[in-house]
Amino acid sequence: MYLENRSYQIQGVRVLDIADQFGLPTYVYDADKIIQKIDLLRSSFTGVDLKIKYALKALSNLSILKLMRSQGVEVDVVSVNEARLAMRAGYEPSQIMYTPSGNRFAEIQEAIALGLTINADSLPLIEQIGQTYGSTVPICIRINPSIIDGGNLKIQTGHADSKFGIPNQYRPQIKALVEQYGIPVIGLHIHTGSDFKDGNTFLKIADVLFDLASDFPDLRFMDFGSGFKVAYREGDHATDLAELGQKVSAAFKEFCARYGRNIELWFEPGKLLVSESGHLLANVNVVKENPTRTFVQVDTGLNHLIRPMMYDAWHDIINVSNPEGPETLYTVVGYICETDTFATDRLLPQVRTNDVLSFENAGAYGFMMASTYNMRGRPAEVMVYDGQAYLIRERETFEDLLRGQIEIEFTELTTI
Structure with a gap:
């Protein structure tokens, strides 16, 4: 349960409540933010x-x-x-x-x-x-x-x-x-x-x-x-x-x-309308001390947000669980068996195991460029509209990952 701090909200819905209800990792989209961007473009x-x-x-x-x-x-x-x-x-x-x-x-x-x-x-x-x-x-x-x-x-x-x-x-x-x-x-x-x-x-x-x-x-x-x-x-x-x-x-x-x-x-417009509306919520699995740096390892990776690795893109990272903690220098990385670094030497409020982090500006090309690399399913998607959180895509399961595969039976080689 992600219950330590409930100050970070989207349209009055507490982000940690979304994490509790829908699990992690999860993409969350703010419908009001999308509408605001449409209105801004139109009025310009x-x-x-x-x-x-x-x-x-x-x-x-x-x-x-x-x-x-x-x-x-x-x-x-x-x-x-x-x-x-x-x-x-x-x-x-x-x-x-x-x-x-x-x-x-x-x-x-x-x-x-x-x-x-x-x-x-x-x-x-x-x-x-x-x-x-x-x-x-x-x-x-x-x-x-x-x-x-x-x-x-x-x-x-x-x-x-x-x-x-x-x-x-x-x-x-x-x-x-x-x-x-x-x-x-x-x-x-x-x-x-x-x-x-x-x-x-x-x-x-x-x-x-x-x-x-x-x-x-x-x-x-x-x-x-x-x-x-x-x-x-x-x-x-x-x-x-x-x-x-x-x-x-x-x-x-x-x-x-x-x-x-x-x-x-x-x-x-694509990114203009949806980028700022999106948040990728992830759980902190491990805080790993190395001689040269401290790694924060989360339960997501380049399979869910590839832009930092593909474009050297910056995404703000919010420690939802401990926003008032003392600032500490971290390198935030994913759980994929590749180099999948989200942020190097980033100052964040003290991060602890099982804290919830939010990767900001994840509305554009987050889910759309996501993959099932390492047999990791894609996260759920949630929209917050009119002060209520709605599930708009289910989390992928192991059965989803197998769908479409056709098994061929082979004769087992016996050795003497």
């Missing part, structure tokens, strides 16, 4: 026809999607299965943007059959669509602007060496293919990755799309992707949405005036 853009398309890959639990839909947020998906999940949550195909990245054409055809908006990210794909469907399937076109700004290299998608999108230098080839097959182009899209430190980057990519729009007179929308910087620790820079919204809205209204009519302005 004025005088434009704004549409928010949640990047479902960040966190795709059905209950999260239903929450998004209840707030008037549509979705962006990168696979047909993500689209099917969105439809299970109640979305219409017309509300789903499908952005492949080198997917098989058979999957593109499934997406077309479902009625999704297709975001073509390569010249070969545009040609395949034209050859197969002629002028009957409208598309959006994803442009690579060769712009780089901020964030770990692994999450930058708009630079010249990135696999994503069609380089803007291929503008003549794009136009030639579209005209050859009579393909209706209804949208232009750019997503240049995450963690922009300078909101003016959006104005740079806007100029690329504004210029390209002259080739396509029938646009219904422009999609600027996302890339909003989220603060992961005290003093960390975050995108100033109010300033960004003012600048982009003004530029977009000027563009629409030149274009001759108003079109929709789209953004595809």
Whole structure:
């Protein structure tokens, strides 16, 4: 039982009560925080026809999607299965943007059959669509602007060496293919990755799309992707949405005036909407003294939160059980048989065996990048909504881990 301290709360629900009720490790999401982020983004853009398309890959639990839909947020998906999940949550195909990245054409055809908006990210794909469907399937076109700004290299998608999108230098080839097959182009899209430190980057990519729009007179929308910087620790820079919204809205209204009519302005936030809502709760198994450092070993690892190992990402860690303890230097590590370090030489209130730690900003790409490595099941997911904690995904069991495996019987070798 995790009963020592009950001061840390989410919407008035005590975190240690959640640990008691649902066990550990467990992801916990604050629905109010998600709604606040949606409202902040929406209020930052004025005088434009704004549409928010949640990047479902960040966190795709059905209950999260239903929450998004209840707030008037549509979705962006990168696979047909993500689209099917969105439809299970109640979305219409017309509300789903499908952005492949080198997917098989058979999957593109499934997406077309479902009625999704297709975001073509390569010249070969545009040609395949034209050859197969002629002028009957409208598309959006994803442009690579060769712009780089901020964030770990692994999450930058708009630079010249990135696999994503069609380089803007291929503008003549794009136009030639579209005209050859009579393909209706209804949208232009750019997503240049995450963690922009300078909101003016959006104005740079806007100029690329504004210029390209002259080739396509029938646009219904422009999609600027996302890339909003989220603060992961005290003093960390975050995108100033109010300033960004003012600048982009003004530029977009000027563009629409030149274009001759108003079109929709789209953004595809993922991390912005869900990151801060998420907490990964874990139990302290061992506090291990070594000559050079003190390790805190918890009952989770890179199998449940891979970002620190994959991106050198910082996640604040809260000692929920002993928040007033004397500060001590710890290295927090997981229980996986690999190096899975969450934090090195981190000052935390004194940590004891069976304390509960909370890894903050675990809403985006926590569960979604989780694995069953070392035959460890994925944690439960809990949503706190309207002051009550709800189980929204069951914890995986050993039977879940075996599902799909087929046993072959072998003759036992007898030795003499």
